[in-house]
Amino acid sequence: MNAQNLQKNLTLTAVGLLILGLGVAGGVWWTKRSSSMASAVTESAKSERKVLYWYDPMKPDAKFDKPGPSPFMDMQLVARYADEGAADTGALTISTRASQSLGMRLATVTQQDMSSTVEVAGTLQLSERDVSIVQARTSGFVERVYARAPGDVIAAGSPLADVLNPEWAGAQQEFLAVKGMGDAALTQAARQRLTLLGMPPTLIQRVNDSNRTMAVTTITAPTSGVLSELMVRQGMSLSPGMTLARITGLGTVWLELALPQAQASNLAIGQVVEARLTAAPEVVLKGRVTSVLVETNPDTRTLRVRVELPNPGQRLRAGMLATATLHGPSESVLLVPSDAVIRTGKRALVYLAEDGGQFKPVDVQIGAERDGQLVIHQGLSAGQKVVASGQFLLDSEASMRGIVTQPSPPTESMAAPVAPMEKGAVFETSGVIEELDASNIKLRHQAVPALKWPAMTMGFKRAKDLQSSGFKVGDTVQFQFKASGDEYEVVTLKGAKP
Template identity: 30%
Template structure:
């Protein structure tokens, strides 16, 4: 029995060793297969057929046109990875690279195809660029032409000559007749002082005449400070009799905007009675958008148009810009002053203010010619051979449908103004084919 067990032990040892070797070989093969799969996945490359500059190592969508990325045929070599480090990865938030022109190529559009897509070109010329700013506006009274009428002494309104709001008055027109015990007493004191001064002048007493004159002047000044008109003072001197009532006259021409008094009312000194508004010149308040505010300056000409007067326009000038922006509407208020001799403009009217900012003469292209990217703008210029080539341009101010060209074009160049999106697609496709056919690409 001991001999049988001794012979079986080496056999079990050999069997166990064979099993361990088999498991080790299987584990090593799994590692090799996993490494190869990862390497093959890492060598895959995807690109956008319309924008070849957009590449990625994983499937996704083009951030420019939204087209699904397709796998590049063949495997990307390490050199391709190094050379494509500057390309935009799909799904990344980086802006388009400045060298976007390298992925486009000049194209030639046959004449018959140009008619189908309405392809048009226009010459770059030097033109005056004028930007028009439009803003909602409303007509308001000129605050400098408002007159508040008050009585400087208390009393009772005996008669009211202006008895309705909106009534037109002229400077010097009577507004009301006021009985004021204070003014009546002051007039009597003035007459007494005048008689006293005359008596002292006749007696020829040294210094007495001067004292009487001072008293008379003080009495007269008191009446003037109470607002007694000059006409009433001349009547006192002429008739020598105090009147029970005094007439309150209009200090300016205009319209009655407010009326706070009725006949028979007792009024106090300083109480507001009328508000007169001179509408021969009015204000227009225009609310400028925050982006348009830097274009408007004091002294700039403005035109007011009203839906209620479609055949008329009113010219004025900007006289004031509010230093504070309205936080609720994000607008800046501009004040425009206009003459209103015919009183056609009524406070409360709503309209539109139009202001024109002149930027001078510059080389310019139509706005429709520009294809804007995240960092720059492109146009397609017609070269001497008739081919359309992409050109990166630097632009400035815009106005009237044209944009100033600072760099990239010169007067006399012809640029595409209609059908340029189709031209851009053709140019991108030509650039992609050129890249694919270059040595080292797609191999």
């Protein structure tokens, strides 16, 4: 009985193992079948993708109808499929969820009236246009110097020094002697001689009225102002033309500004300026731009601008600091946030947000920046939406997909001269033959400045009369080529020194 139970158990175990083995084998077969079906579906989907055109990733704006080597670089052309149409339209398509995860923020292009108002710091200086020089008119000796010192503010007619003039004393004696003779003509001639010697009319009249000589004369200040220099001392001898003092007027002062050259576009002579002193910010001084110096500061690259300010009561002092506001005409401009513009040094671009979650790169011409806003001269219009945050991630994705910017048309004044790519235009350079067959030639050539090409390796077609030219790989040649449809054709080929 026990033997029968044991045999029965062994039979059941064998049957179970057989069923388990069949199940495992079936699972393996089903897995392989599913994988084969998925691969077939994938290959079918790939084979059904529609090719729009072929392109060179290094020059994505050039399109070709068939695959093959790139005429620009030493590489094969890449296919652009219909389901990648975003690059064909020059735009990226980003879902709403993806844009939120990237932290994108949009801003509206606004149009506002903005005046060309510039605020800049400056320093007060004495006006060099209101300067008087006191000089000795004849030889003499300084008898006395009045209590004056450089920096003193003096009034017009203030005495500076008493000078003994022997030459004047002799001429005065002759004048009085001739006057005593009663000859009117001789008297007038002697009086004229006193004038020619440089005597002031007031001194001549005093000699005439008193009938006595005045050898000592007092030199006075011709105008009021600050005594900038005083070079006369008691006991010194004088010669004609010697400078004794320098007086600078205080009726007006200069406010000299250091204006950044980027803000000088609307600067004009006569422009109204409002100034506030650091010492008295509540007082507004009004003046006008009188001159813009012809040289910029070589260290700061700023323009030196002079503003003339009235100085009633002589309260303005040289060396005071002030803040000046230059008011210019207002104009209607387009504004975007400064963060929305990507500046590379050679160009500026923004990403324009369009319907359907598309973002298109657009070249723009930028202007002045103020309060976090940047003026756009060309490339956008009011009401459009631009990406103000996250645009650098978009720019990286666009570069990988070969999406190029949509350039704004240049204005006539800013358009750069570009070599025309006319039909039949011929260009010339030199290079080394890399590959050669019956109808094609690959050359490692030098730069072509007329087309703004750098030195590179690229393929060319060979003109019919050059298909048996006798050259071989490794030869250095001078060649001419022209555009032929989407390709370039070598029209002349001759040997050159390596």
